[in-house]
Amino acid sequence: MSIFILILVWFVSAEIVSSDLLLPGPVETFGGLWKIVTSIDGWETILETCVKAFTGLFIALGMALVSGFVMGLVEIVYELLKPVMTVLQSIPIVSWLALAIFWWGVGFRSPVYIVFLTLFPIFTINIAEGVRNVDKKLVEMAKIYRLPKRVVLTKIYFSSAFPFIVSSMRIGIGIMWKSVAVAEFMVGTSGIGRVIADSKYSINIVRVFAYTLVLVVLGIVTEKALDFIIKKGNRYALKN
Amino acid sequence: MLLKIDGLTKKFDGETVINDLTYSIEGKFFLTILGSSGCGKTTLLRILSGVLKPDGGTVRLSSERLAFVFQDDRLIPWITARENIEIASPGCDVNGYLRLVGLEDHGGKYPSQMSGGMKRRLNIARAIAFEPDLILMDEPFNSLDVVMKDHLLEEIKEIWHERKLSIVMVTHDPREAARLSTEIMLVRDGFNKTEIVKLENPIGRSADDIDTISRRLLERMKEFSSYVQ
Numbered sequence: 001m002s003i004f005i006l007i008l009v010w011f012v013s014a015e016i017v018s019s020d021l022l023l024p025g026p027v028e029t030f031g032g033l034w035k036i037v038t039s040i041d042g043w044e045t046i047l048e049t050c051v052k053a054f055t056g057l058f059i060a061l062g063m064a065l066v067s068g069f070v071m072g073l074v075e076i077v078y079e080l081l082k083p084v085m086t087v088l089q090s091i092p093i094v095s096w097l098a099l100a101i102f103w104w105g106v107g108f109r110s111p112v113y114i115v116f117l118t119l120f121p122i123f124t125i126n127i128a129e130g131v132r133n134v135d136k137k138l139v140e141m142a143k144i145y146r147l148p149k150r151v152v153l154t155k156i157y158f159s160s161a162f163p164f165i166v167s168s169m170r171i172g173i174g175i176m177w178k179s180v181a182v183a184e185f186m187v188g189t190s191g192i193g194r195v196i197a198d199s200k201y202s203i204n205i206v207r208v209f210a211y212t213l214v215l216v217v218l219g220i221v222t223e224k225a226l227d228f229i230i231k232k233g234n235r236y237a238l239k240n
Numbered sequence: 241m242l243l244k245i246d247g248l249t250k251k252f253d254g255e256t257v258i259n260d261l262t263y264s265i266e267g268k269f270f271l272t273i274l275g276s277s278g279c280g281k282t283t284l285l286r287i288l289s290g291v292l293k294p295d296g297g298t299v300r301l302s303s304e305r306l307a308f309v310f311q312d313d314r315l316i317p318w319i320t321a322r323e324n325i326e327i328a329s330p331g332c333d334v335n336g337y338l339r340l341v342g343l344e345d346h347g348g349k350y351p352s353q354m355s356g357g358m359k360r361r362l363n364i365a366r367a368i369a370f371e372p373d374l375i376l377m378d379e380p381f382n383s384l385d386v387v388m389k390d391h392l393l394e395e396i397k398e399i400w401h402e403r404k405l406s407i408v409m410v411t412h413d414p415r416e417a418a419r420l421s422t423e424i425m426l427v428r429d430g431f432n433k434t435e436i437v438k439l440e441n442p443i444g445r446s447a448d449d450i451d452t453i454s455r456r457l458l459e460r461m462k463e464f465s466s467y468v469q
Contacts, residue, residue, distance in 0.1 A: 140291050141314040144306065145328040145370060155327060159318045 024206045032210030046214060049191035052108065053180040056115025057172065064123030065165075069157070071124065072131020081124075088121040093179055097186045111183035111191065118179045119172045123165075130164025131157050166230055173226060177219050241374060241406040242266050243288075247297035248431075250283055257283045260297070261431045265423060270400055270442060272417040273410045274457065275427035276465065281410040282311065284431070285376045288408065303406075307372035309380045313363045315351040321362050322347035329369040337369040340395060342388065356383045364392060368399060377409040381416060393419060401443050414457035418450045424457065428464045435460065 007026050014025030024032075036042030071078045096117050100110040134157055142152045184193025192211050199207040244264040250257045257280040265271055273281050286292040288301060289308055315324050321343060325334050338344045341361035351359055360383055367375050380396075381389045397420055400407055411417060417424050424437040437460075439445075439453065 137310075137312065137314050138316060141308070141310065143291055144289050144308045145366075147327060151327060155316060155319065159316075 021203065021205055024209050028206050029209040029213060032206040033213055036210055036214065045190065045192055045195050045211075046218075049180055049184065049193070050218070052111045052184070052191060053115055053176050056112045056180065057119060057176050059112070060116045060119035060123055060172075061169075064120055064127055068124045068127025068161070069131055069153075071128035072134075072157070072161070078128060078132070082128075085121040085125050088117070089125070091117075093118060093182055097183060100183070101187050106187045107189050110187040111180050111193070114183035114187075115176055115180050118175055122172055122175070123168050126164045126168035127161055130161030133164065134160040166226075169226055170223070173222050174219060177215055177222075181215055241269065242300065242302040243269075243271075243408075244300040245297070246299075248284075248287070248294050248299060249296035250280070250287065250292070251295050252283075258287075258294075258431045261434070262297075263425065263434070263436075268404075268406055268422075270407045270420050270422045271409070272421040272424045273408065273427060274412065274414060274417045274424055274461070276412055276429075276461070279427055279429045280431055281427065282378055285378055285408065285410055289376055301374070303372070303374035305370070305372045305374075307367035307370040307375045309364050309367045309375065309377040311378040311382065313351075313359045315359055315362060315366075317351050320348050320350055321354065321358075324351070324362060325366050325369050328366050329371065332369045332371070334369070337365040340368065341365040341392065357385060357388060360384055361388070361392065364396070368396075371403075373404060373406065375405065375407045377407060379411055380409065381411070381413070396420070397442060414461060415450070415454040417457060418454035419445070426457070426460055426464060433464065435464075 011026050014023050014028075017023040020028055036046075067081070071081050093114065096114050097110075100114060104110045104113055138156050139152070142156055147155075180191070181193040181196070184191040185197045186193075188194040188197075192215060196208050196211050199205070199211070242264075243266075246262050248258055248261040261284075273284065275281055283292065285308070287294050287299060289306060315321075316327065319327065322334050322338065325332065325337055334347070335344065338347050341364055343358060343361055343365065346354065346358060349358075351362070354362070360380070364377075364380060367377075381393065384392065393416065396407070399405065400420075407420075409416075409420065420442050422439055422442060424439065426435040426437065428434070437457070
């Protein structure tokens with residue numbers, strides 16, 4: 001319902017402005033979207049962006065699981081790395097972009113690293129907090145009953161951290177699409193961000209709108225997918 | 241089983257919880273530590289289990305496999321009742337132990353779906369399934385209804401009798417102590433004053449004997465607490 005109101009407002013505003021250059025309406029934009037999804041080029045562009053985004057996401061998640069667990073388990077590592085992560089988290093994306101051109105050049109790598117750099121500290125801090133949040137009484141129980149280390153890590157620590165991992169994923173996925181698009185826009189050679197940049201130069205605002213819509217849809221789809229995964233893993237979140 | 245405590249002292253934030261406790265017991269025993277709440281009984285059990293280090297004195301315990309019935313249950317919340325037993329004792333007869341505590345129909349439930357009494361029973365089943373040579377029990381019959389308490393009390397007595405097993409139980413209920421123990425340690429705050437009551441084997445102890453013993457224990461507990469004032 002709210003979506004329809006939004007589209008209606010958009011439609012009316014576009015009619016008032018009545019210029020595709022300033023504000024293309026929903027009809028033009030969906031037309032542009034149709035062109036994208038019916039062309040191989042369009043799908044290639046979307047796919048390239050997805051590959052970069054998810055590569056960055058999974059590298060960040062994989063490494064954050066290790067660093068987050070080590071930080072969560074070892075107090076001294078936590079004390080040492082917490083400020084580092086806070087600093088990393090505070091560095092604005094444009095600074096990374098400026099450096100990325102020199103460090104990794106334009107192309108595939110830079111957007112992946114940008115996604116990684118923005119997500120890694122968020123994931124690490126959240127996982128570390130999740131691990132630290134573990135019920136110490138359960139750890140004591142595990143010690144008395146001599147549960148193997150592997151079991152303690154998976155059944156007690158990982159399960160305790162699971163809700164934290166999920167919530168950081170939720171935040172991370174939104175940031176992921178934004179940062180990959182910006183990175184492509186600035187230092188990419190392909191993907192949605194690049195095409196939006198090209199469209200800007202060729203004053204094809206309809207295409208800017210259409211690809212923005214693609215990003216929005218990607219964001220919604222991934223969030224729904226995450227919800228589905230959470231439901232599957234819900235038993236971890238089941239708590240007293 | 242050998243338990244030898246020598247000059248044991250434990251402080252928390254400068255406050256003495258256990259003050260210079262010396263005690264020893266040997267052979268197969270069912271030791272009950274009887275005292276009012278907050279007198280350091282749980283702390284003593286945690287020290288015996290090895291998760292807490294004393295500030296002074298020594299504890300010698302010959303146990304090779306020790307189980308603990310926690311006052312706050314400490315079940316893993318995101319796995320089922322069945323898995324909570326399996327995780328501590330892989331390959332054990334889970335169904336048998338669930339039946340022992342009357343949970344045979346609830347093996348698939350998560351702790352959050354169980355009542356307080358059910359969680360306590362699962363906690364007890366986990367300890368027994370571990371096949372320990374010593375069980376430390378912290379107020380194990382709290383939060384159980386009268387019938388279930390009676391049933392479990394008899395079961396634990398049987399298991400203690402049949403197996404190569406010693407038990408240290410903490411409670412404030414003199415009747416529980418009278419029904420189960422081979423030896424009772426009456427304690428006052430901070431273990432400043434203790435008194436040992438030695439009993440015969442609890443197997444076959446008559447109802448009259450239990451009445452007499454628990455009445456006597458209650459009298460002693462009253463004297464202990466008036467001593468405090």
